[in-house]
Amino acid sequence: MERFWLNLRNIQQSIVTESESFPGKMLGPASENVVMSNSMLDLLVEYYLATYEILEFQKPFREGHENSRIISVKMKQFGRCRISLETFRSNMSARHVKNSYVLAKFITQDGSVDCYPRQVQFFFSHKVDLLDGELEHNLAFIR
Template identity: 50%
Template structure:
């Protein structure tokens, strides 16, 4: 608990005991995914019943929470589309039925789905050669915030919650290597689409802007003895591309 308290801002030290329990549980599950014999630990966590306001936050079991964090750390081996269930919820304020063209991301969405579902072909409405293609719907529901476990992430969609819009997320490079980059969430959105031409499925996604790296690395001294390797990032973003659309599972914190 002391370690978690040390990470909290000074003006957020006084938090509800239920939320603190959820933070501790999420942290425990996060650590368990790196161990081999974690079944017993998960069973112990599952015996604790949620009470009061925690029951709303903890609507997903610990196995669902563990599965989410596994997804977020193994994107190199797994193809995460965004339709997988996650222990969280899109939060208000939100806007319904926003045209994709209004956000200028329609072409990016086509590329995203074609990259994600290798065996399927997606395209816009009214294009030629649509017989064997899946036509993507042109409406999304746009959200300001997203709650994942005990953490709430904001976006620039609402200036009030912009402070929590800065995140670290996993980025897949062209050579298939996976790097962790800082970025800023512009907004969250849910897009309903059918990948089997029968059932409609929600995809939980985020539109982000990735910060550019700078070439130099700097070393700072602490108490004239210890050295601290600090990686700095530019204040400018990379140009808008298909990589600006990520599943919420790629968010690390």
């Protein structure tokens, strides 16, 4: 909780390395085996490359490094996500569209922080093969 508040106040001091355990639960409405769009696959490859700096990732049927991990084109899609006692909603959860907005913070190349009000389109879980086995990531797709 302390780290969450630190990120909220000053994102430049937050340290993110690899992944951390997910303390919440994904909630319906849900869809299994959803095929991602090409542009979403590009974003996911970029995310994995930034998260796991020592590994190589690529989309299926693309030329790349011989040790590249091929990411799956399928995901599980969810309309809501619960962390502790708070439930976060997305655009996919039609009755709660007005509760799906977030303030996204990004650090620019010059070190300044830009904030953008955006809408969570959906939450999703995606599995990827790493050095020590398969790991599931729980993420949000924000437009």
